[in-house]
Amino acid sequence: MKIFDAHTHLNDEPFAGKTDYYLQRAQELDVLEMAIIGSNKLFNQTAIELAQKYPQLHAVIGWHPEFANEYNLTAEQELIAQLQLDEVIAIGEIGLDYHWPQNPQPAQQKELFARQLDLAEQYQLPVNIHTRDAFADTYEVLKAHQPHYGVIMHSFNGPLTWLSKFLDLDCYISYSGVVSFKNAPDVRAAAQNTPANRLLVETDAPYLTPEPHRGEQNEPGFTHYVAAAVAQCRQETLEQVAANTWKNAHEVYRLNEKN
Numbered sequence: 514m515k516i517f518d519a520h521t522h523l524n525d526e527p528f529a530g531k532t533d534y535y536l537q538r539a540q541e542l543d544v545l546e547m548a549i550i551g552s553n554k555l556f557n558q559t560a561i562e563l564a565q566k567y568p569q570l571h572a573v574i575g576w577h578p579e580f581a582n583e584y585n586l587t588a589e590q591e592l593i594a595q596l597q598l599d600e601v602i603a604i605g606e607i608g609l610d611y612h613w614p615q616n617p618q619p620a621q622q623k624e625l626f627a628r629q630l631d632l633a634e635q636y637q638l639p640v641n642i643h644t645r646d647a648f649a650d651t652y653e654v655l656k657a658h659q660p661h662y663g664v665i666m667h668s669f670n671g672p673l674t675w676l677s678k679f680l681d682l683d684c685y686i687s688y689s690g691v692v693s694f695k696n697a698p699d700v701r702a703a704a705q706n707t708p709a710n711r712l713l714v715e716t717d718a719p720y721l722t723p724e725p726h727r728g729e730q731n732e733p734g735f736t737h738y739v740a741a742a743v744a745q746c747r748q749e750t751l752e753q754v755a756a757n758t759w760k761n762a763h764e765v766y767r768l769n770e771k772n
Contacts, residue, residue, distance in 0.1 A: 517714070519665065
């Protein structure tokens with residue numbers, strides 16, 4: 514069995530200096546490949562460095578909405594140069610986050626989001642989308658800019674109405690540890706109703722630890738438990754979910770073209 518963690522932050526501080534340890538733990542849980550996600554200048558660079566060192570890791574780089582105030586011409590020029598590296602497979606995580614009042618204003622977030630969608634189109638890359646308390650605006654920006662090279666809705670936590678809308682935009686839907694939470698019936702219903710060819714699993718580690726490890730620090734290997742929770746929702750085997758999500762991750766991230 515092979516499991517692909519479609520969105521993880523192995524480049525984040527809790528994992529610093531312990532990459533080999535966490536990769537070994539992941540391997541023991543059948544998690545054999547990962548997308549390492551950037552969000553600003555530092556984390557974009559560290560995602561790339563990990564992808565350059567480990568062939569099973571792939572860099573997804575971009576500017577998270579909470580860092581919109583730091584994005585400028587210099588940042589964009591650096592991002593464009595990095596997007597052309599072989600280790601970079603997508604732009605992300607990008608999108609909108611209206612949850613925290615200290616975040617940049619929505620207009621500024623939407624401008625950065627739209628700009629990065631245009632860069633993804635220019636460089637023919639898929640996009641990995643963060644949306645929090647912003648489904649309507651995220652949908653409208655995506656619809657207006659119509660990405661043609663793949664869209665991943667990261668850690669999807671919406672009801673069936675929003676699932677349907679994002680599926681209509683041909684998005685892939687990625688589920689994190691939230692799908693295992695007892696207080697997340699909407700997420701479980703969405704996982705149950707996502708077409709098999711649009712389904713992904715992720716950890717978003719070190720965040721959103723799934724059951725049975727909730728309360729501990731999350732890690733990429735725990736994608737195993739996310740996939741198991743998705744399988745339970747769908748009344749499928751873990752092996753079925755692992756195989757489908759492995760195939761889908763390779764398709765949306767266009768890894769088959771790189772091999």
